[in-house]
Amino acid sequence: MFQFVIRRLLQGVVLLLILSIALFLLMMNLGDPIATMGSGRALTRPEDRARLTRQLGLDKPIAVQYLYWLAGNDWTKVDSDGDGVPDKNGTRVGIVRGDFGTSLVTRKPVSEMIGERIPNTLILMVASEIITIVFALVIGIYSALRQYSVLDNFLTTLLFIGYSMPVFFVSLMSMYIFAVLFKKWGLPYLPTVGMFDPQIGKTLTQVLWHMVLPVTSLSVIYFAAYSRYIRSTMLEVMSQDYIRTARSKGLPRRQVVYVHALKNAALPIVTVIGLDLPFLLGGAVVTERIFAWPGMGRLFLDHLSRADVSVVMGILMLVAVAVVIFQIITDIFYAWLDPRIRYN
């Protein structure tokens, strides 16, 4: 197992290197980050364009920009005062040494910007994932055990409706109904945007209260897909010989379903969850935007639209690393769930 993990990690490093080159090349074609840096609503003046291009290092060849991003520029002299003569060593140490660079737009360290957003994203996404999994398990198992019953058909219809709706529609509709209309009708209503009411402050209750709409909107979409997976895998497992054997031995129904059937049905579900988990770090772009939730999705979108390479690359690489790690964890989890799987 140890060798397997080491091998997968080494493969991951090579994969990440190739991925970073591909992404960096794509980023270079995003647009000009300096184009809209003018004062007020104005475009950037030509003199400022030329100066900023040089000062931010955007006049360097792509290969050099990538090298600085990857390995830093503290080993080479750069022109710090704009006289065209390199006069002192650079200050960047590169992503391989933990330096994600500095945002072209805010001039803040990217690691600091990402660090500010990750907790908010995780609060939202983990809550949504837990609710999704719990409800999906309950509904999926119920539907499998009572296939084609009235309730199964009803839930299937409902889930398909949920699954068919785009997340922006669910988000805006729920905001309109539970915040705007409920207030208009004199009912207790939910907040529209943000994480807390400024009059009260950022308390746990306030954050939980402000999470209701975004979490519900996210869960409605994912919940439908997850519960369908669980329903189909449970149906398949429930018709297996070992389940029949367990039943014929007189095991209680609860033990047959939750110990023997669910554990075996969990393998494909674990795959899906394992694939989804790293993307929790990336946040929910649409939901965060609509509910003004300060997460990674919004950070990504805001800086992508400004061609802020350092921030966008930082987020993408973070998610890529998470994908590699969670895939290894998923593989290890497989072995625990299914004793037949051996990695040596």
Add this chain to the structure above:
Amino acid sequence: MKRNLYVLLSLGVLASMVLAACGGGQPATEAPAANPTEPPVSNATEPPAATEAPAEKKVATFIWTQEFTTLSPLYASGWFTTTTQQFWNCWAWLYDDKNVPYPYLVTELPTIDNGGISADGLTITMHLRDDIKWSDNEPITSEDFRFTWAMTVDPKNTVNTTYPYDQITAIETPDPQTVVMKFDTPLAAWLTLWKGLAPAHILQPVYDADGTLDNAEWNNKPTVGCGAYNFAEWESGSFARFVRNDNYFDTPAKIDEIFIRFVPDDTAQTAALVAGDADLGLFVPYSETPKLKDAGVTITTEPSGYNESWFFQVSEDHSFPAMLDVNVRKAIAMSIDFASFDRDVNLGVVQVPGSFWDALPFYNDPAIQPYPHDPEGAKALLDAAGWKDSNGDGTRDKDGVEFVIQHGTTTREVRQELQAVAQQQLAAVGIKLEILNYDADLFFSGYADKGPAYSGELDIQEWSDAPAFPDPDIYYWLCSEIPSDANPTGSNSFYVCDEELDALIQLQVTQLDPAERQKTISKINQIFHDKVYWVGAWQDPDVWAVGPRLSGVKFSGVSPFFNIAEWDIK
């Protein structure tokens, strides 16, 4: 089974009701029944009775649809960044709700008559008030002005723009209350200077230690300021808080705290304003205004100098041949019914501007009227220019060349709607319009990055732009600004090089006498109209949505929050 169904449905309904009801004693954002933020009814100046509970703090919530990138006036870029500074920083002069400047940090505005501006225009002297101070009680002196200028033009600082400070050659500070600015050439747009100050006593040690202000903590946490409010907190992507500055040198603010929430989605902004979760929003889409008005929200438009504009490319090297003919450009302008578009799509909130200086009546004099919508007149002009549909395919042609031109803009929805209308209306006069859309960072990419506008790929370009409002200065149309391999940062994406226009643009920027400058701008204005280098689609003012709780609200198009200290919560 039916029983299970009923139980499940009942649980669903119950859960939604519980969720909606369990947000605390009262809805989180609902104003308390007896508004505790109101001043005591009896007498506002009377001290409260000893037993009276302390009044709840007055918090006004503003929505910014875009987060500011920094708080430093040196590194500022974008409207939201420069506007937010007005809460906590200070300008040398402010502009009232008529966009008229008045002295703020200075005792009077420099003029030639009062000796503040020298006769040759190369020296401007400012006298500072002796009671102005930073929020830490340190006095604001001429050294702060000199330091702000020096740091802005210092090549070790990656500021977003050095203009207009790079026009100053030296600053002398003979005493703490006198600032003497020296120029090589007169700067007519000197009023665009001093929109924000950097405290020398805080930042000089940082610069001395780091050799740059790029990483100064003050840039994002300016704990020392000079506005009606002090910076308190900024959580990226979420909110920023500004609390009343108790050391403010002017009339203290009435509202205790300004809470800015970053809400990027227009529809969510509207929902928050309608639900009472916000007191102020801005740049609301015109289509949302009826819904907001119904909810008691006041919509205010404030001229900011901007106009949604069509810029015509006129270049023998790049343009479609017909675009070189002024009558063809005139025909295009007459083919589009901008007035109907503004009435139907923009709901009449804005009108068609006839001039690039539409928001500056002093300079738009005599006022230029937009070209009338006259498709028949347009057809006659095109016929006279030799562009006729000789092959009967519905598109005019000449010498075997079909009249097909490109119109490019960003992906903003209303621009795409205008493109669709224009395509239809130009087709009706026999011109085929190809429409192209780009993300803003791609559309405005420079010549070196092969941006579509700056590379000369578009016959008509559209975006919202303004002169250096409230100054009338422009520079895009200078011949020297035409982009090329030798001048990759040139801003003249229209490739217009008109010697008469060029000379007038260069002249106006040096004219310190407003009357003389007005005459020059009027000539430029007339050339724009007569030669159809520019056509306005709609005025693009700042659109504010003011919630019913706010009072005392006034806006300026230049310094929007000039009277923020007088704002109150009802």
